Amino acid sequence: MSKGRHVCFLTGTLNAMAGAERMTAVIANALAESGHTVSILSLWDKDSCFPLHPSVGHEALFAERPSFKKAYLATVAGIRRYCRDRKVDVLVQVDTMLALFALPATVGLGVEHIAWEHCHFDEDLGRRARRFARRLAARYCKHVVVLTEGDRQRWEDALRPRSHVVAIPNPLPFAFPVEPAPRTAKTVLAMGRLVHAKGFDVLIRAWKQVSAKAPDWNLLIHGEGEERQALTALIEELGLKDNVSLPGICQNAAEAYRNASVFCLSSRYEGFGLVLIEAMAFGLPIVSTDCKRGPNELLQHGRNAWVVPLDDATALAHGILASLDNASLADQFVECGRNSATAFDLKCIARQWALMLYQ
Template identity: 70%
Template sequence: MKVGRNICFLTGTLNAMAGAERMTATVANALAELGHTVTILSLFDAGSCFALHPSIHHEALFAQRPSFKRAYLATVAGIRRHCLVRNIDVLVQVDTMLALFVLPATIGLGMQHIAWEHCHFDQDLGKAARRGARRLAARWCDQVVVLTERDRQRWIEALRPRSEVVCIPNPLPFPMPAIPAPRLGKQVLAMGRLVAAKGFDVLLRAWQRVSTQVPEWELVIHGEGEERDALTALVDQLGLGGRVRLPGIAHDATLAYAQASAFCLSSRYEGFGLVLIEAMAFGLPIVSTDCETGPRELLTPGQDALVVPTDDADALANALLRVIRQPEEASRLGAEARQKAKAFALDQVGRRWDALVSAPSEAPGTRGTPPSRPAT
């Protein structure tokens, strides 16, 4: 009989509607369902935007986000205390940046240490320390989990890691829909944080051209973020009032997908592109930019999606008009995409995480010691 392990997911916060936080809750729930004892330790804010399995214990080191420079030692001590009190066997840091806290916090504790990378390797999100943290993770963690095979290769080529670099994609965070979206309306859906990386400004410029040719169609962009005011101003500037809506975060994303007739991802870069898998599960025809590590690996151009260059509003408009005006092709793309999405079902991805955290322990005394570099 399999014995579950004591697993801690360490994250910044769960009280934010963002991809890494959503995946933390999703994978933690899956492992709890499989019989592991799971805790989630947030650095700040004990609230959660996401439902957690009843057996999961969630706590936070600080009620509000502190200055981590001033609270560095307290943070390290808090992580170590949690690991000791909860007798943690496996610690999963949900951002490679957390290695700066975790490595000193877990010295000598003999646990399996996994770093989970949600960005792609060539993006540091404006934090130069992220590159140094990745080097630490590649040298001292037992495993580094990345989301795409392309990113796994980048880690290996750039860092020659001592750690094992494992590709486990993000899972579909809800059950595979029993039926595809009916696609009876005239709505193109986009979804994501309202930040420059998502390219919604490019999408709006593309939609200006689309809406002049199919004015009965509507663009709906779900999400919140720092670019809301700029995007709202751009809608007015382009004369798109009444043809574009920005209704905020979709608290029931499945309803948003079920009401759409097509999906567009306009990002300049992606770590993975979870919204693509979600839209594919609903059988929506997809128009996407050709981002290096997410869409380029998830999509097959012309087979299950139409793919265009990044930052090209004209190409985006042409592809959107194609799925709108050619319903038979749109249906074919959506059906192929739905078939592919089945490989990302939570039970399948959950089993891969289960295998990773259930790996046989190493010989006594070897945990916490950097593994030797493989012979070349």
């Protein structure tokens, strides 16, 4: 039975294998499963990389990504028409940049706005307009959802928002694994878009040092992106073609975690770092950089992970080698990590969203 109001998630596209898009589908599905009226409006491309609950309607304003400078008015008009015709009560902007479209589009319609920030506050991803969009969201949205407590505090301190800023972490997108990974394969796993922010260049340089002491181990980096060519060239330059692979986007994350023995995150910054929670749930010891914002809240060095400085290939190599050499400490990290990951159960996070929607 429908639970009152119509909640619409406004996103750029669902047809991209990326974290924000994945979480849009996961949260929308969970709310629909519990009886809420939920829809998703993409700005472009009506296809989705992620399965959607049968009751979640998904439409797109444009078949392909337009130039939003040229199509700004058409985009605003399309959002307004959708919200008016579908009687949308709550519009969740799956990126604070979307406030630039959503807020003017709904003037006078009585729509409540929630801005969902997936990037940490001190990173604008090279778009200065994001800073302005955050100010709009802080002033005119009813709620702003951020992923960590540290980011919630940054919003409060920097913007003094009228909005209610709430920290709701990303959930595990799958049921909690009953059994941890066996950790029998000599494989270190990494996942993420092949972009500068993920620091895979540092990880590959670190692996040069790892392979010198553990030549029978392999590094598997799942993902796709603009740095594929540069990373492939680096692998060849360092002579690592036999034990470093870039197999592309992971189609079965659960299988990848089960077939690994260590997980490594080499990022320069992260909004949250969902892959850390996933790896913990599957019982993989973690080696991670001490980057903002999620990892340095999720991880404690020596308790549930090896945490090393940013952009330091030697430190990263030492952390990886420690995870291979110290089985008892790795087991301790696994137990602690599995316990920590239970707090990110999807039903628990969906309840937090549902409570906020009716505040």
